[in-house]
Amino acid sequence: MRKLYSLSAGLLLVGMLSPVAHGKISYAKQIKPILAKMCYKCHGAKKQKGDLRLDTPAHILKGADGEKVLYAGKPDKSSLYKLTTLPKDHEDVMPSKGDTLTKAQQALLKQWIAEGANFGKAGPVVVPAASISALKALRAKGALAMTIARDTNLLNVDFRAEAGKITDADLELLKAVKVQIAQLNLGKTKITDAGLAALAGMENLTHLNLHSTAITDAGLAKLKGLNSLYYLNLYGTKVSDKGLASLKQFQTLKKLFVWQTKVTDAGAKQLPGVYVNTGWKAPAKPAPPKKPVKTVKVINKKCPLSGKAVNTSIYVVYKGQAIGLCCNNCKAKFAKAPAKYIGKVKEFKKSE
Numbered sequence: 001m002r003k004l005y006s007l008s009a010g011l012l013l014v015g016m017l018s019p020v021a022h023g024k025i026s027y028a029k030q031i032k033p034i035l036a037k038m039c040y041k042c043h044g045a046k047k048q049k050g051d052l053r054l055d056t057p058a059h060i061l062k063g064a065d066g067e068k069v070l071y072a073g074k075p076d077k078s079s080l081y082k083l084t085t086l087p088k089d090h091e092d093v094m095p096s097k098g099d100t101l102t103k104a105q106q107a108l109l110k111q112w113i114a115e116g117a118n119f120g121k122a123g124p125v126v127v128p129a130a131s132i133s134a135l136k137a138l139r140a141k142g143a144l145a146m147t148i149a150r151d152t153n154l155l156n157v158d159f160r161a162e163a164g165k166i167t168d169a170d171l172e173l174l175k176a177v178k179v180q181i182a183q184l185n186l187g188k189t190k191i192t193d194a195g196l197a198a199l200a201g202m203e204n205l206t207h208l209n210l211h212s213t214a215i216t217d218a219g220l221a222k223l224k225g226l227n228s229l230y231y232l233n234l235y236g237t238k239v240s241d242k243g244l245a246s247l248k249q250f251q252t253l254k255k256l257f258v259w260q261t262k263v264t265d266a267g268a269k270q271l272p273g274v275y276v277n278t279g280w281k282a283p284a285k286p287a288p289p290k291k292p293v294k295t296v297k298v299i300n301k302k303c304p305l306s307g308k309a310v311n312t313s314i315y316v317v318y319k320g321q322a323i324g325l326c327c328n329n330c331k332a333k334f335a336k337a338p339a340k341y342i343g344k345v346k347e348f349k350k351s352e
């Protein structure tokens with residue numbers, strides 16, 4: 001294991017003087033943004049330097065190479081904090097490249113660990129396994145019901161296979177797996193607004209698909225306590241802008257699909273911060289390039305029809321020569337029967 005380094009007295013003093021607000025440090029609001037900015041680049045989903053990921057609470061708790069990096073209540077034992085306090089030129093300082101953490105950031109990290117390194121709501125979800133009989137009952141209705149990953153009890157329940165047979169009564173079966181459900185597909189089922197009451201309180205539900213059902217605004221009003229809802233698909237339902245108002249309560253909602261509904265772009269503005277897809281739209285056509293105004297040199301000074309001075313922007317090209325006319329009226333006549341008038345163009349070159 002890496003040695004942990006004692007702080008120099010100078011650093012300690014600065015740390016103590018740093019303006020850290022009293023009270024609980026929030027992982028989501030104060031710590032995660034620091035890690036995201038300063039550490040994810042090398043310890044995130046793409047790269048795991050030192051076999052360490054810091055982008056989820058579960059990974060932070062897991063540590064590096066079987067070695068814990070965080071000891072709740074013990075910042076000085078936690079390399080997650082200690083390595084950020086080393087001098088910038090120290091070979092073990094974290095981040096290993098670029099700017100070091102500011103004193104204020106270090107102090108936040110320290111205080112958060114000292115307070116018990118609480119992850120709050122963002123913490124790893126500890127969900128008991130769904131009962132076998134509840135899963136069997138769902139599968140008997142043709143639903144796919146399986147955990148979303150190997151190391152979790154969270155479930156994906158998908159009624160796609162027998163969608164046409166699923167009614168509100170079947171949704172009662174979901175109550176037995178209420179805390180386990182993370183993803184629920186009720187697309188194309190025969191459920192109605194009344195049935196949606198069964199979904200209330202599914203606190204771990206992140207993905208809900210209600211596409212092509214008879215759901216209306218009244219159904220959306222029944223959705224309550226979906227505290228993790230991130231993705232909601234209402235494609236091909238009867239919901240409108242009014243229904244979207246009921247979704248304002250879901251702070252975690254980020255993606256909303258409302259193709260072929262009555263939801264308007266203006267209505268979607270009720271949900272700032274949510275990506276609302278109201279359907280495919282043809283991209284605005286780029287304006288046609290403006291034709292450059294040609295300056296054409298006409299060969300005659302007088303209109304062959306009227307004998308008046310030509311307007312140089314009114315002309316007809318005849319046998320490769322621009323013949324000027326005095327007005328659009330003469331232009332039209334000339335264009336119809338140029339041979340009849342061309343003789344009058346005194347300047348017309350015989351050779352052409």
Ligand code: HEC
Pocket residue numbers: 001002035038039040041042043049050052064067069079080081083084094095096097101
């Ligand atoms: C530019 C890349 C980079 C960035 C950014 C970075 N690290 Fe690291 N980190 C590394 C590398 C490389 C190692 C492996 C070092 C080793 O094994 O000697 C490592 C290892 C670690 C370890 C494990 C040390 C051990 O005990 O072996 C911790 C803890 C750590 N980093 C914390 C952080 C924290 C906290 C941040 C953000 C404040 C951060 N790192 C940002 C590259 C980076």
